[in-house]
Amino acid sequence: MPLGVYIHIPFCLKRCPYCSFFSVVSTDKTVFTRYYDALIREIERFPSPVEVDTIYFGGGTPSIFPVEFLSNILTAVSSHLKVLPGAEITLEANPHTLDKQSLRLLLSSGFNRISIGAQSFSDRVLSILGRLHSADEAEESFFMAREAGFDNISLDIIYGIQTQTTDELLLTLDKVISLSPEHISTYALTLEEGCVNGLCVAPPEESRRMYHRIVRSLGDVGYSHYEVSNFAREGFFSRHNLKYWSQEEYIGFGASASSHLSGKRWKNPADIESYIAGCPPVVDTLSKEKMKDEFFLLRLRKTDGFSANEFEQFFREDIADFLAIPRIQELVDSGYLAFEGGRLFIPAEHLFVSDEIIVEVMSSFSLT
Ligand code: SF4
Numbered sequence: 001m002p003l004g005v006y007i008h009i010p011f012c013l014k015r016c017p018y019c020s021f022f023s024v025v026s027t028d029k030t031v032f033t034r035y036y037d038a039l040i041r042e043i044e045r046f047p048s049p050v051e052v053d054t055i056y057f058g059g060g061t062p063s064i065f066p067v068e069f070l071s072n073i074l075t076a077v078s079s080h081l082k083v084l085p086g087a088e089i090t091l092e093a094n095p096h097t098l099d100k101q102s103l104r105l106l107l108s109s110g111f112n113r114i115s116i117g118a119q120s121f122s123d124r125v126l127s128i129l130g131r132l133h134s135a136d137e138a139e140e141s142f143f144m145a146r147e148a149g150f151d152n153i154s155l156d157i158i159y160g161i162q163t164q165t166t167d168e169l170l171l172t173l174d175k176v177i178s179l180s181p182e183h184i185s186t187y188a189l190t191l192e193e194g195c196v197n198g199l200c201v202a203p204p205e206e207s208r209r210m211y212h213r214i215v216r217s218l219g220d221v222g223y224s225h226y227e228v229s230n231f232a233r234e235g236f237f238s239r240h241n242l243k244y245w246s247q248e249e250y251i252g253f254g255a256s257a258s259s260h261l262s263g264k265r266w267k268n269p270a271d272i273e274s275y276i277a278g279c280p281p282v283v284d285t286l287s288k289e290k291m292k293d294e295f296f297l298l299r300l301r302k303t304d305g306f307s308a309n310e311f312e313q314f315f316r317e318d319i320a321d322f323l324a325i326p327r328i329q330e331l332v333d334s335g336y337l338a339f340e341g342g343r344l345f346i347p348a349e350h351l352f353v354s355d356e357i358i359v360e361v362m363s364s365f366s367l368t
Helices: 029-045 067-080 100-109 123-128 135-148 166-179 204-220 239-245 272-276 288-299 308-315 319-323 326-333 348-366
Strands: 003-009 051-059 082-093 113-119 153-159 183-188 224-227 230-232 250-253 258-261 264-267 282-285 338-340 343-345
Touching (some): 003 239, 082 239, 113 135, 135 153, 204 224, 204 348, 239 288, 288 308, 308 343, 319 326
Parallel strands (some): 003 250
Antiparallel strands (some): 250 258, 338 343
16 A cells, blocks of 8 residues: 655744644754755665555645755655656645745645644734734635645644634635635644643533534535544545555654654654764564554544454454443443444544543443
8 A cells, every 4th residue: 555755844933822733943954954965864764665546745834845855855855756647736835924926836836735733813812822824814815725736635623722702713714715725624722731822722612512513514515524533525635644544654854753664663762963963773573462543543532433344354353242242232232333334433522532532432332
């Protein structure tokens, strides 16, 4: 099966208070060049010319990197690995960092999908989130990407902020729907301490209400809800992210990037200078127990869960025995899990508490 390639660009114009991704604030051209050289070295060192059908540039803010660097990295991947025709090639971008010319260059370099971190179309919410862009800039960047020729655009939005009003959420949803992107990712704000720099997470009941509002509104206008937080028009599901949720293989290049290949996992150092110096990745040998947990942790995020076949091939066990585990049976009887058409999944009305349900499934199965 072809692999996914992930490229991490760990630079941002400003750190957002809620962010847990590895990135540093920098626009230093010398650092960018040294990091770019290290990335090219890592790609060229990769031992075998494997087949690839998705490439995802994430961060950080990949769109603050010079377009010529992004384009050359893509060329290095294409000349060193076998990128299949029709591969999905995504760039994450922040509204503040896009302009017409660079969007056109990105498209002509081979990028065919852009994921814009709009987060909200309320200026007040954007300011609470500490974002550098305004709602107008987010809208403008969407139009620029369309005009440049991108016909596969994703928008990210955040909900579950303590002072966020229903009107602010509805304003954002109306705007997103009117722009009609092919894909929408919606993330509940999460903060370890619940609050940071005046930004606080809404009470769970409020977040749940917002989540269901989002699910209803996007469903009403024809978006498929295909993963807990992701919605898309038919044919525009994120092929790259589906690989993660289906435990498929991928290679990550760049600081903090992870790889999963031939039963092995490794993760590059989450430090720019160590990465540039060529410090080796940390290898993680996957225990059977961890693989087993991941099967549920990842696949039950998808709204169609997993098939009896997938389960039986993975565990070499009959799914009927799994469904007969008393706690699993209880979860099915109470509607937190459904087994229909040979697939086990979490019904839409309970996806908001999918994490809790998955923990129950994992612990019930490990007890048997
Ligand atoms: S711009 Fe994105 S990656 Fe950078 S700090 Fe903000 S949320 Fe994190």
